[in-house]
Every structure is written in structure tokens, then in C-alpha cells.
Amino acid sequence: MFKAPSHQVAGHQARDGKLGPLVDELGRFYKPLQSGERGSQEVAFYEKFCSNTTIPDHIRNFFPIFYGTQLLEASDGSGKHPHLILQDLVSGRVNPSIMDIKIGSRTWPPESPEDYIQKCLQKDRGSTSLPLGFRISGLQVNGGEESASWKPEKKYIKSLTADDVRLVLRKFVSSNVSAESSVQPDCSLASIVYGGSTGILAQLLQLKAWFEEQTVFHFYSCSILFMYEKGSMLEGKKSNAEIKLIDFAHVLDGCGVIDHNFLGGLCSLIKFIREIIDTPSA
Amino acid sequence: MFKAPSHQVAGHQARDGKLGPLVDELGRFYKPLQSGERGSQEVAFYEKFCSNTTIPDHIRNFFPIFYGTQLLEASDGSGKHPHLILQDLVSGRVNPSIMDIKIGSRTWPPESPEDYIQKCLQKDRGSTSLPLGFRISGLQVNGGEESASWKPEKKYIKSLTADDVRLVLRKFVSSNVSAESSVQPDCSLASIVYGGSTGILAQLLQLKAWFEEQTVFHFYSCSILFMYEKGSMLEGKKSNAEIKLIDFAHVLDGCGVIDHNFLGGLCSLIKFIREIIDTPSA
Numbered sequence: 419m420f421k422a423p424s425h426q427v428a429g430h431q432a433r434d435g436k437l438g439p440l441v442d443e444l445g446r447f448y449k450p451l452q453s454g455e456r457g458s459q460e461v462a463f464y465e466k467f468c469s470n471t472t473i474p475d476h477i478r479n480f481f482p483i484f485y486g487t488q489l490l491e492a493s494d495g496s497g498k499h500p501h502l503i504l505q506d507l508v509s510g511r512v513n514p515s516i517m518d519i520k521i522g523s524r525t526w527p528p529e530s531p532e533d534y535i536q537k538c539l540q541k542d543r544g545s546t547s548l549p550l551g552f553r554i555s556g557l558q559v560n561g562g563e564e565s566a567s568w569k570p571e572k573k574y575i576k577s578l579t580a581d582d583v584r585l586v587l588r589k590f591v592s593s594n595v596s597a598e599s600s601v602q603p604d605c606s607l608a609s610i611v612y613g614g615s616t617g618i619l620a621q622l623l624q625l626k627a628w629f630e631e632q633t634v635f636h637f638y639s640c641s642i643l644f645m646y647e648k649g650s651m652l653e654g655k656k657s658n659a660e661i662k663l664i665d666f667a668h669v670l671d672g673c674g675v676i677d678h679n680f681l682g683g684l685c686s687l688i689k690f691i692r693e694i695i696d697t698p699s700a
Numbered sequence: 701m702f703k704a705p706s707h708q709v710a711g712h713q714a715r716d717g718k719l720g721p722l723v724d725e726l727g728r729f730y731k732p733l734q735s736g737e738r739g740s741q742e743v744a745f746y747e748k749f750c751s752n753t754t755i756p757d758h759i760r761n762f763f764p765i766f767y768g769t770q771l772l773e774a775s776d777g778s779g780k781h782p783h784l785i786l787q788d789l790v791s792g793r794v795n796p797s798i799m800d801i802k803i804g805s806r807t808w809p810p811e812s813p814e815d816y817i818q819k820c821l822q823k824d825r826g827s828t829s830l831p832l833g834f835r836i837s838g839l840q841v842n843g844g845e846e847s848a849s850w851k852p853e854k855k856y857i858k859s860l861t862a863d864d865v866r867l868v869l870r871k872f873v874s875s876n877v878s879a880e881s882s883v884q885p886d887c888s889l890a891s892i893v894y895g896g897s898t899g900i901l902a903q904l905l906q907l908k909a910w911f912e913e914q915t916v917f918h919f920y921s922c923s924i925l926f927m928y929e930k931g932s933m934l935e936g937k938k939s940n941a942e943i944k945l946i947d948f949a950h951v952l953d954g955c956g957v958i959d960h961n962f963l964g965g966l967c968s969l970i971k972f973i974r975e976i977i978d979t980p981s982a
Contacts, residue, residue, distance in 0.1 A: 523960060524805065528830050539821075548810050551960035580957065630967055675862065676971045678833035679805060682964025685912055689958045 420448065422493065425508045427569070428518040428556030428641070429665070432493035440493055440501075445509035447482070448490055448501040456667035460502060461487055463635070463666040470634065477628045480621070480663050482507055507643065507662050517557040517590055517644040518664075521683040523548050525639040527670050538639075545576070546583050550690075551683030554578055554586055555641060559595045562649020568595045587690055590644065593652070605698035611646045611659045613695040618644055621661045622688050629681040636677045638668035642687075702730065704775065707790045709851070710800040710838030710923070711947070714775035722775055722783075727791035729764070730772055730783040738949035742784060743769060745917070745948040752916065759910045762903070762945050764789055789925065789944050799839040799872055799926040800946075803965040805830050807921040809952050820921075827858070828865050832972075833965030836860055836868055837923060841877045844931020850877045869972055872926065875934070887980035893928045893941045895977040900926055903943045904970050911963040918959045920950035924969070 420440040422432040430450075432438030440448045451457030464484040467473065483505035492499035508514050525547060526538035545553040558569040568589065578586065585603065589595050591611045592603035612618050622642075646659040693700070702722040704714040712732075714720030722730045733739030746766040749755065765787035774781035790796050807829060808820035827835040840851040850871065860868065867885065871877050873893045874885035894900050904924075928941040975982070 528825065543810065549955075550957055580955065630971070633971070673831075673862065675832055676968050678964030678968040681967055682960030685963055686958050686960040689912070689915070 419443065420490070420493075423447065423506070423508070425511075425514055425516055425558065425560075427516050427558050435494050437492055437494040437496070437499070440490070441506045441509070445506045446485065447504045447506040447509075448488070449504060450492060451487070451500045451502065452667050457500070459669065460665075460667040463669040464502065467635070467666075472634075473632075474628075476624060480625060480661060482662060482664065507664075508645065511645065511658065512647055513560040513562040513649045514645050515557075515559045515561075515590065515648045517586075518555040518641045519552050519644065519687065520547065520555045520639060520641045521552050521687070522638060522640075522679045523551045523683055524679050525668070527636065527638045527668055546578060546580055547683075549580055550583060551686035554583060557586065557590060559590055560648060561593075561595065561652065562647075565593060565648060565652060566595055584690065588694055591694070593648075605694060607646075607648065607651060607657070608694050608698045610651065610657050612691050616659070617657075618646075618659050618661055619688065619691050619695060621659075622684065622691065625661070625663075626681065626684055626688060629677060629684060631676070633672040633674045633676050636670045636672050636675075637663070637666070637680045638670065639665065640669065640680070641665050642684075701725070702772070702775075705729065705788070705790070707793075707796055707798055707840065707842075709798050709840050717776050719774055719776040719778070719781070722772070723788045723791070727788045728767065729786045729788040729791075730770070731786060732774060733769070733782045733784065734949050739782070741951065742947075742949045745951040746784065749917070749948075754916075755914075756910075758906060762907060762943060764944060764946065789946070790927065793927065793940065794929055795842040795844040795931045796927050797839075797841045797843075797872065797930050799868075800837040800923045801834050801926065801969065802829065802837045802921060802923045803834050803969070804920060804922075804961045805833045805965055806961050807950070809918065809920045809950055828860060828862055829965075831862055832865060833968035836865060839868065839872065841872055842930060843875075843877065843934065844929075847875060847930060847934060848877055866972065870976055873976070875930075887976060889928075889930065889933060889939070890976050890980045892933065893939050894973050898941070899939075900928075900941050900943055901970065901973050901977060903941075904966065904973065907943070907945075908963065908966055908970060911959055911966060913958070915954040915956045915958050918952045918954050918957075919945070919948070919962045920952065921947065922951065922962070923947050924966075 419442055423441045430438045432440055437450050468484055485503035487500055488503050489498045490501045525542055526535050542548045547553045556575055560567050588603040588605050591605055591607040593606045594604050641664050643662045643664055646657045651657050701724055705723045712720045719732050750766055767785040769782055770785050771780045772783045807824055808817050824830045829835045838857055842849050870885040870887050873887055873889040875888045876886050923946050925944045925946055928939045933939050
């Protein structure tokens with residue numbers, strides 16, 4: 419009944435006897451509570467988010483549905499472990515292309531312990547988080563039977579420069595995806611996946627408008643998922659392009675202040691996406 | 701001919717034999733070039749900014765006019781020292797009220813030396829820069845002969861909490877300014893100084909729109925000045941509310957990326973100002 423997710427591109431994975439998330443056939447995603455405060459903070463976030471009546475529906479749709487928590491047999495065989503029960507975001511999708519983008523130039527909350535701050539700061543400085551305000555944490559481009567697939571290894575993802583990020587964001591919406599860097603991505607799907615009234619840019623702009631106002635949550639080390647179905651598009655069907663926010667183990671009370679760290683990174687990402695739509699052949 | 705400025709609220713001051721800026725009677729402000737790379741970086745910024753033809757006039761107006769550099773007798777008596785020749789922003793203003801707000805949750809550029817990063821990080825964490833995305837560096841509320849004045853001392857400014865910042869932003873546009881914290885500021889000038897089609901919020905929103913697009917400059921440790929004339933207002937005349945950007949010793953090339961650090965802090969400041977306009981009696 420439970421199995422490891424097929425389309426996970428970042429984070430802890432339930433493989434080789436390790437603790438990781440599981441999915442069932444009913445479209446639910448079981449995420450093991452992280453140790454220490456992280457697990458309880460993520461539960462607290464979902465509970466606060468669900469009970470907050472000021473969040474408009476079009477924003478709520480950017481978050482996974484939360485069904486509660488449950489003790490489940492852990493994937494590492496260590497016995498019962500508490501899990502968050504969430505919507506499986508890729509359930510029902512055929513060969514999804516997915517990208518996980520961690521938002522914010524700073525991934526640590528202000529009041530963190532000193533060693534945690536220094537650890538995060540090194541990662542932020544060693545990645546594109548600091549210069550770009552976001553970093554790509556993982557991706558897969560899945561063309562179904564119609565087109566080549568691409569799932570770069572972690573080592574490549576971790577070494578991405580600003581120019582690489584530009585390239586990866588282009589490759590994500592190209593029909594000629596290749597692991598070889600010499601092939602210029604054609605961005606042939608950009609106008610539909612990124613652009614248009616229901617594309618990813620339009621959704622990011624809705625999210626931005628909310629972040630300019632909301633002072634309830636500060637989302638540290640949280641990711642935006644980009645998802646769409648390339649195989650479906652190449653058959654002339656819909657792209658099902660969608661963004662979702664995930665990973666709320668470091669969400670804090672906003673205390674009446676906007677999340678300027680998330681918002682800044684989001685605006686930077688928006689600028690990158692807009693440039694691809696405006697100049698797909700650049 | 702040269703004298704120390706009368707209305708400086710932050711930064712190095714030309715007093716007690718120290719090196720600081722000078723003004724003349726023709727409306728020019730002479731700023732000594734800072735030591736090391738800072739001085740040359742500030743000159744380089746002004747030269748690049750002046751020669752950049754893509755910057756629209758309404759944005760250019762938010763910056764001091766740059767007239768070049770000049771060797772001048774330094775205010776500390778140390779002999780000739782190179783100075784930036786800039787527009788004296790308060791020249792022609794009568795009893796201006798001024799606030800200096802340093803923008804950005806991070807005041808250090810990515811490639812800074814390790815000791816400089818740690819020094820700035822401590823200041824950012826020890827002030828409201830980290831939680832709010834900006835910090836108040838100095839202010840004076842000047843009521844002319846009609847109203848009390850208030851110029852808090854450095855020690856008070858350096859200890860401001862998030863709640864204090866809210867209070868100071870309210871006091872800045874109140875007729876009943878007092879150093880005593882028990883007096884609730886009336887925000888009676890907020891709708892004109894902060895609000896309205898030519899008020900400070902409208903100007904901040906113009907600046908925000910530019911920062912969402914421009915990828916030429918990254919402004920670290922740069923300040924926005926708020927200025928207006930309270931005495932003039934209390935006599936039924938114009939507020940002359942205006943914002944200006946100052947201090948460009950840490951401006952770097954944007955390398956095609958927006959300044960998400962400045963933009964995030966700017967959006968946070970905008971939210972604070974908007975709340976005061978919306979609920980002046982809060």
C-alpha cells in the first residue's frame with residue numbers, strides 16, 4: 419500500500435533503509451516528522467494555516483492539503499514514527515516535470531542557534547541563494563515517451579552558478595533537453611508553461627501580491643515546486659503548469675512584518691522567468 | 701564658505717576636528733571620499749549612474765546630483781583630501797524634518813572579506829535590519845517655531861526594536877512629537893506626508909517598480925532619506941515631502957540580477973508606511 423514516491427527531486431528519500439516520505443494509491447503523501455523542533459513546527463504551521471480564515475482560496479491552492487498526522491511504520495524499519503498526512507502533489511500527473519526551488523537569500527530564521535546560522539550561511543554563500551535570492555534544489559524534466567528525460571545528479575545541482583541557473587530554467591521548458599551543455603535549449607514550451615494567463619509566471623505574481631501584504635508567516639528554507647506535463651503538451655494536450663509551496667519546518671510567526679526575505683527571492687525568480695518568456699531564443 | 705551641514709542625522713560628522721562632509725552656500729555638499737575601496741566605489745557608482753541612459757528621469761530624481769570630485773581642505777585639518785561634490789539635499793529647505801533609513805536585511809555584499817561580513821552580520825542581527833529588512837539610522841523632527849523638535853541620540857537609535865520603529869515612523873508625522881514615550885503620536889500629518897499622490901508612499905512605490913526591473917546595481921548599506929517641512933505645513937503651506945537615496949560606497953554591479961535584498965527591505969518599509977496611512981489612530 420505504501421511506497422516511496424516516484425517523482426521526488428529533493429529532500430530525504432525513503433531508499434536504502436533510510437527514513438523518507440511514503441505515498442499511497444489514494445493520493446496521500448506521508449512525510450515523517452523531522453527531529454527536534456522541525457517536526458512540531460511543521461505540524462504547527464499546517465494547523466495554523468488551515469485555521470486561518472484570512473487566507474484567500476487562490477493562495478490556499480498553492481499549498482498541499484493537510485489531513486493531519488498519523489503514526490506509521492517508518493521507511494527505515496525503525497518502527498512507528500509520526501508522519502504528516504499531506505496531499506500527494508504529483509498524484510494523477512503523468513510523467514511530471516518538476517523543479518524544486520528554495521526561496522530566500524537567507525535560509526535561517528533570526529533567532530536560530532549560532533552553529534545552525536553558520537551552517538546555513540555557508541550553504542547560502544556557497545550556492546546561488548545569496549546572489550540570486552533562491553537556489554534550485556532538484557529537478558527532473560520528463561518527456562514521457564515523446565522526448566528525452568533529464569534528472570541531473572545532486573553534485574551538479576549543488577554546484578550551479580547564476581549562469582547555470584539561467585540555463586536550467588530554460589532547459590526546464592525546452593523540447594531539446596540534453597545533459598550536454600553545448601546544446602542550446604529552444605525554450606519552445608516557455609510561452610505556455612511559464613507564460614499565459616494560467617502559466618507559472620501568472621501564479622508567481624499572485625503569490626507575490628499575497629507576500630506584499632501577509633504578515634502572519636515567515637517562510638525560511640521553504641521551496642516552490644514548478645510542475646507541468648511535457649509529454650501531455652507534446653501530444654497537444656494541456657500543460658497542467660502549477661506551482662506549490664512545500665517544506666514548512668522553518669516557518670515562524672511573521673509578528674506583523676512581511677516576509678521580505680522570501681518576497682525578495684520570489685521577485686528575483688519572477689524576473690528570471692519573465693526574461694525567458696520575453697526572449698526565449700536568447 | 702564651507703561649513704558643517706546643519707541637518708545631518710547620520711554618518712560621519714565634521715565636528716571636533718573629525719573628517720566629515722561640508723556644504724557651501726551654493727547648495728553643494730562635499731563628501732570626503734572614504735578610505736580604501738569605499739571612496740573609489742562611490743565615485744564609480746556616481747559616474748556609472750550618470751552615464752547610464754536607461755534610468756528614467758523620475759528615478760534619477762531620487763538620487764543626489766553629482767558634480768564630480770575635488771581636492772578640498774579636509775574638515776579635520778589633515779590637509780587636502782578628495783571629496784565628492786554632490787547636491788546638498790536640504791539646501792533651500794526651511795527647518796526640514798529628516799529620517800535616514802538604511803535598507804536591506806543584509807548590509808554586506810556577497811564577496812566581502814570574512815571579518816567585514818561578520819562585523820556587518822552582527823550589526824544586522826543586533827538591529828532591526830534582519831527582522832524588518834531595514835533600520836533607522838538617524839532622524840530629526842523639526843517643527844520650526846510652531847512645534848516641538850525631536851532629535852533622539854545615537855544610543856536610542858541603535859537600540860530600536862520593531863515596535864520602536866513603528867512608533868518612530870508615527871512620531872515622524874505627528875504634531876505632538878515628544879521624547880516621552882507615554883505620549884501617543886497623533887499622526888496628524890500622515891495623510892499628507894506619507895499619503896496622497898505626491899507623498900512618500902507614492903514615491904516609494906515608484907522606486908519599488910524600478911527595483912523590480914533594474915539589474916544594473918546592487919545597493920548594499922544604502923539609505924533612503926525621508927524629508928519634509930513640518931513648520932511649513934503647520935502654516936498651511938506645502939509639505940515638500942520627498943525621498944532621496946544616499947550612500948553608495950557599497951554599490952556593486954547587479955550582473956543581470958535584481959537587488960532582491962534592497963527590494964525586500966523596501967517592500968517591508970512600504971508596508972509599515974501603508975499601515976500608518978490606513979490606521980493613523982492605531
